[in-house]
Amino acid sequence: MRVYTYFILPKICARTKTLKKILMFLLASFYVCIIFFQDVSAATIEAKSCSYFDVSNAVLSAQRGDTVTVPAGSCTWSNELTITKAIRLKGEGIDKTIITSKLPLASGFTGYWLINYKPSNPVTDKDVLFEITGFTLDAASRAGAISLRNESSTPVRKVRVHHNKIINAIGGDTTSQNYVNTILVEGTVWGVIDNNTITGIPHFDNYGYSSRDCGKSSWDYTTYTPGSADNMYYEDNTITRTTISPGATFHLFVSGGIGGRYCFRYNDITTLNDTYQNTFDMHGTQIGGTPESPTYRNRSTMGAEIYGNRITNTYSMSQPWGHRGGRLLAFFNYIINGSQNVRLNAYDEAAESWAPTNHKCPGLGYSACSSDGESQKQTKSYYWNNRKSSDNSILITNITKSSNWDKWGGNQLIENLSFWNHKSNFDGTAGMGCGTLEDRPKNCREGVGYWVTDQLCSKIPSGSYGREPTTPISGILYRCTSTNTWTAYYTPYTYPHPLREGGVEGISAPKGFKLLK
Secondary structure, three states: OEEEEEOOOOOOOOOOOOHHHHHHHHHHHOOOEEEEEOOOOOOEEEOOOOOHHHHHHHHHHOOOOOEEEOOOEEEEEOOOEEEOOOOEEEOOOOOOEEEEEOOOOOEOOEOOEEEEEOOOOHHHHOOOOEEEEOOEEEOOOOOEEEEEEEOOOOOEEEEEEEOOEEEEEOOOOOHHHOOOOOEEEEEOEEEEEEOOEEEEOOOEEEEOOOHHHOOHHHHHHOOOOOOOOOOEEEEOOEEEEOOOOOOOOEEEEEEEEOOOEEEEEOOEEEOOOOOEEEEEEEOOOEEEEOOOOEEEEEOOOOEEEEEOOEEEOOOOEEEEEEEOOOEEEEEOOEEEOOOOEEOEEEEOOOOHHHOOOOEEOOOOOOEEEOOOOOOOOOOOEEEEOOEEOOOOOEOOEEEEOOHHHHHHOOOOOOEOOOEEEEOOOOOOOOOEEEEOHHHOOOOOOOOOEEEEOOOOOOOOOOOOOOOOOOOOOOOEEEEEEEOOEEEEEEOOOOOOOHHHHOOOOOOOOOOOOOOOO
């Protein structure tokens, strides 16, 4: 960094005769403006071809902050391209730079990805843009496309994956595909995945860190604040299930677990009619084995935001989400269902005490919460103005129970304690409401919510859902934090995501100095 210092001189009395007096005057006035200029020495490295050999050599030669360009062509890769530093990886464009997978098939808990970003030094990478754009990635129904992993308490905050095409995606469809992901986000990776077109059997996993300790590190060392920059945002993508998988009985498009988080907003999502659709899933506390001899102890998802999505389903039953743990804010999602049924589920498989953390839960005593006291259970979760096209009715989430969960202390969810459903006749005593500030009830019972907005709540306004909305959703969610006390709880994060505008925050004037004109 080069530092240039400019002294802006006030008028000096003509009778000042010595340099000493001038310097003393300058020190006394203390009007100094310091302007910093930082040289940016990022380079562009051109891969000779799209072959794995040429691209990997270009990536190895790149320094942090450099750009690696990959020319047009069609190439097959048998190895993962592993990237350990924040660079910009740019293809020539969709259907111009085409990479086809010949990676090994996933086996058990082991998966493979065409591009695998895993920073070796997150402290150095944390504020440097990592970017993947301009590719067609053919997963060939074998492996994943992109992996973004950072098993560190230091987040990498500037990750963007955009304007790519992923075809023949696979995952989340049958038991053998549960651990195959089209895009995997694991650990503290924040940023945006936008303007991609994805077809096949798309599946996106969003996990905390690390899978080795089943998310304990995430719950020990990170916290989750809805509406903050500390999340991975999926926006303005077109995601379509175009492949029928023989023997499949269900399909998960998006899942979170082991301390993960995600925000899905303003996407177009379409499924086929061969499987039971579970579009969004939030894993809760999960235990293997028996209570006498438990095996794995997966921690819950920390939180998710799901809003403004257009979901088209042609199967006899659609389940837009299964809420099993953590905080969920789901609103203004439009389900195009024809005559098909739509069901929203919340369910509780095991007590959180089976998956301990380093922090005690307020009022409960055992160690199973995050450092800010948030529970792994469904808490502070609100669902409002989600509607189906067939009759414009509000979708209400029901509690599903299983006798198999009793032995683990599950089946403990209670509406208006664990989560709150939208009520069109909201009076402040139960559920949550939606409307103008003037219509919000003055009296409220602790826990209820109210979405303050100038937009319609009797339907989902045209142009506020699906890819590239013309009128994005706006409002503030208030919680009743004590009797008759409304407190602002949540405001959606900036849309479009700031990284889409170049990833540079506005530069403020230096503090403690005065600019003289």
